[in-house]
Amino acid sequence: MIMLAALVVLIDQTSKAWAVSALSDGERITVIPPLIGLRLLYNPGAAFSIGAGATWVFTLAAAAAVAAILYAGRRLRSPVWTAALGGLLGGAASHLLDRLSRPPGFGQGHVVDFIDYGGLFVGNVADIALTGSCAVLMLLSLRSVPLGDVADKGHA
Structure with missing residues (x-):
């Protein structure tokens, strides 16, 4: 779980560093017309910039998610649960890293988004990991x- 989470953080943070250095703020570059493009945005809120004025709430939510996943991960015995929680942990940790280290300041940092989905929304690699992991967790x-051994089912 930790190894997958670290891989997600590494890929997400590396791709964000590339986007910040290579893309102009707001300019859209078409990759797969009209579905996928690249457009650099700094998101202070959640999905679709909801709650842009309450960035600190998302910082606390990401920190709580990271702590809860780490706690739940102690009992993992299922490979598919391990992969799903690893992706979720990596996405949440990478967003938390943005919130703690990016402007405008500690705990209020804006998440770097750069993958434009046909003008509907703009996201990043962590968002892909979070969405995919949530879908697997629901299934x-x-x-x-x-989550754990069958004998541990009553405690899961």
């Missing part, structure tokens, strides 16, 4: 796949 929950 695992719907199928009642246990």
